[in-house]
Amino acid sequence: MNFDDTPQEAAFRAEARKFVEENAPKELEAELSKASLGRIKLKDRNIVDVGKAWQKKKAEGGWACLSWPKEYGGRGATPIERVIWQEEEGIYGKLTSPFQIGEGMCGPTVMAYASEEHKCKYLPKLASGENIWCQLFSEPSAGSDVAGLRTRAERDGSDWIVNGQKIWTSGAHYSDYGILITRTDPTVPKHKGLTMFFLDMKSKGVEVKPIKQVSGASDFNEVFFTDVRIPDSQRLGAVGDGWNVSLTTLMNERMSIGSRIATGFPEIFAFCQNVINEDGVPAVEDRAVRAKLADWACKASGLKYTSYRSISALSRGERPGPENSIGKLVAGVMVQDIAAYAMDLEGAAGVLNDAETAETYGPFQAMLLGAPGMRIAGGTDEILRNIIAERVLGLPGDIRVDKSVPFNQIPTKGRT
């Protein structure tokens, strides 16, 4: 057992470190370091613009979309090299958030199903950050049950005409393209009548409306489709095979391995050493506080070393085990609990949320308001537990009353 790189890994790391040192936007270091949880707000600059500039530099240096083939703008790197890059990119990795869905989900789906012409046309621009892609899957009546989606696509000559609504689309408001899953046949069971496309987000009939979240931020959108025309040449996979195509997308979901998942522990540990309690001593002197901190310390450490186990598997050229599936489930609840506990230690002042007091009291109020989203986006806690139970522990799937029923005969209680 050791934490050392192999000689090849060490050489790769040195090269990556050199690139980051020479090219990263160092002027943002302080701001990015502070933005440890959830969203990043830069004082004077737009995160998308800064992100695009960094992505472009990376692409020029051969450090964008590492695991993609070179001909589409990637590097053809191994999984362990991608992990090493993420470690070396460090806080500047936060700038890549607008591109992650494109790199991890849209790009691989286009790569697997689009024509060679389209791949050459779209992928390099995605890799270099010139174009941003989003993923149009969830709908108002199809969240965890995404196969229940209702956005219709109907054939019209060599085009398809799309009507319906998507929701929770991250980054749709700044995206150039999107991959879109639609229902093309409502007379067959729900998983069988779906078809995948990609489209230009500036197409006529596409309307994007930001959703204001609890935190006040708007990271997600509603996207409305009114008679939107998509050429059949932009279909990804066979008609009716959209569910399988979407699984390819989801399987390619950017592996969180190696990217440090935020738990809030470093923040509360520092906070408890600084905040003075009613006995006139730092809160950490209180045994009740220490018990809480120890529990969170062990969870944060457990997540860290779980990712190390996965990285070790990658380093040996093996597929990581299922252990990494616990990450978001543990971290989401932890962030929420930590935020509430820190505010409790602040007493009545814990309610204050303006910029000035936030400087004094730490990032916990923003964490509190952002945490509910962490526990829902990208798979709710409940869906994640189902996945662990079914895919890791081998328990049977739930009984599904709608699985073999034609989609248009599934009861909807009048909602469409």
Place this chain on the structure above:
Amino acid sequence: MNFEFSDDQKQLRDEARRYLAEHSSPKAVRNVLEGRAPYDKELWKGLAGMGFLGVAIPEEYGGAGAGHLELCVIAEEMGRALAPVPFSSSIYLAAEAIMLAGTADQKQKYLPGLAQGTTIGTLALFEGAGNPSQQKIATSVAQNKISGTKKPVPDGAIADIAIVVARSGSSGRETDISLYIVDLKGIGIARKDLQAVDPSRNQAEITFKDAPAEPLGKAGEGWDLLMQVLDRAAVLTAFEQVGGADRALEMGRDYALDRIAFGRPIGSFQAVKHVLADMYVSATLARSNCYYGAWALSTNAGELPEAAATARISATQAFQHCSKQNIQVHGGMGFTWEFDCHLYYRRSNALALGLGSQSYWEDALIDRMRRKNAAA
């Protein structure tokens, strides 16, 4: 990065698992649990014969000289099989203390017997209720004669020697604590079996009255040494706990697949699935923290105190959680004497206390993290 056991170590784990599946069956555990034997002597001899007892003891002292990573994988299997033998007392506590602090003569005198299983050792620390604390040590030594009462002493009724934590010298300073090796078969020893939550492992009271005591390590450094021994034992015990947690999770999973209610396997209900998924989460966190502890133990890293406390807390949580929820998944059958769920429930709660309770380790972890931060 290679944060994983080697193929040889995994092979050793498989070997230990096979051996214990055959020789430490639930029936064998119940034999001790139900009072028909103080520990499983056949199993103990067998484990010695397999070379498992002395795996981390150097060859020159009769061991296999492999290392602590090897001992960790064996510990995991001992926990999974609930082995009813004094392995933890004799190896994690007594042998580790002697390897850490013993003179060459003491190592020569005691380690071969511990490696062969012909000597059973233990640590006599506690004196009634409470966590490890220098103030609580009343047992004292004068002119190499020890007097006092220790309770509970794990495997105290079956051990041949004990490492005893005692007050030394006549300075009256609270910190004047030293370690001693005491022959429990010698004069001045009275032992009494104690009833415990987990009767598959012995607990005893030992009263020393002017019993001959041999110093282990430097006088007055006993408490520091004890802390080091407890850290080492904490990592090894954590592996036992993770082994037990994994087994409890498997039992729950298997039962949920097998048991039919409302016309379907209960494992298809989300309420049951989520219980089992949470067991997997806690067992996985604990395992990863144990690996960190194993790395620190095997390399004698400066991180050991922090890593040991982390592994300890995490593994205690996981085993208690998994053994408790395993009973819940089993429903009514889970709390019968006949089903094996309670064997794990008992062991998890006993292991949670043996080296000091959860709150003791939580306190220690935060202390250690603060000290590290202050030093950095």
